[in-house]
Amino acid sequence: MPRSSFVGGNWKCNGTCNSVSSLTQSLSTTTSNIVGAEVVVAPSTLHLPFVFKNIRGPIQVCAQNISSTGSGAFTGEISAEMLHDFGIRWVILGHSERRKFYHESDELIGEKVRYALLKKLSVIACVGESLEERKNDETTNVVTRQLKAISDNVSDWSRVVIAYEPVWAIGTGEVATPEQAQTVHETLREWISKEVSSSVAEDVRIIYGGSVKPGNSKLLFEKADIDGFLVGGASLKAEDFAAIIKSTL
Numbered sequence: 001m002p003r004s005s006f007v008g009g010n011w012k013c014n015g016t017c018n019s020v021s022s023l024t025q026s027l028s029t030t031t032s033n034i035v036g037a038e039v040v041v042a043p044s045t046l047h048l049p050f051v052f053k054n055i056r057g058p059i060q061v062c063a064q065n066i067s068s069t070g071s072g073a074f075t076g077e078i079s080a081e082m083l084h085d086f087g088i089r090w091v092i093l094g095h096s097e098r099r100k101f102y103h104e105s106d107e108l109i110g111e112k113v114r115y116a117l118l119k120k121l122s123v124i125a126c127v128g129e130s131l132e133e134r135k136n137d138e139t140t141n142v143v144t145r146q147l148k149a150i151s152d153n154v155s156d157w158s159r160v161v162i163a164y165e166p167v168w169a170i171g172t173g174e175v176a177t178p179e180q181a182q183t184v185h186e187t188l189r190e191w192i193s194k195e196v197s198s199s200v201a202e203d204v205r206i207i208y209g210g211s212v213k214p215g216n217s218k219l220l221f222e223k224a225d226i227d228g229f230l231v232g233g234a235s236l237k238a239e240d241f242a243a244i245i246k247s248t249l
């Protein structure tokens, strides 16, 4: 069976009460007739309850991070249990901004993936190389190392989407070419086929993130191993996000 497309909108640390309300309303309208793609949006933790209650149509709501520890005496953290209790079923883990600015290691990301799946959340697990790593020809080593740390902690692959996000393409306007992205996606799928199983490799969605816009998404999506997108900046504009989703149908 062909893989259905998957598009995530990562709102990152953006939004006010007014802008989130207006984006939620616009998205509910612009995406109301979309059928055939799995779509999630990830507002900030503070905005999650509002978006969860007010979004309409085919969009699920996703968190941007969780604690690896679960509920308890962990000041400032949000647990998988809390999300699940609230009705939220998705979380982004291992985003390069968490790795870079909050020093999240492969090991910690693996623990978070394990805990999220244990608590019945689904996970968008991110991998991606920096510009320096690409220039040093280390892309394959980096993304497969990151993928192994994730894979070692996956108990149910049907609840995992892998996001390939080259760090040099995030928020820079410098999107990977369809060929560059396809090469890495193929490498990731081959790794999963060899190290996990061919059926998991066949079924798992591998999505691309990094300066995806309505003008470049179609050509990227035409590549065999690109199953959708994790969109940052363009997901803050309802029309652009809807156009990106439609390019995957």
Ligand SMILES: O=C[C@H](O)COP(=O)(O)O
Residues within 6 Å of the ligand: 010, 095, 165, 169, 170, 171, 172, 173, 209, 210, 211, 212, 230, 231, 232, 233, 234
């Ligand atoms: O999670 C999304 C990515 O970091 C991509 O962000 P961007 O579309 O603003 O480049």
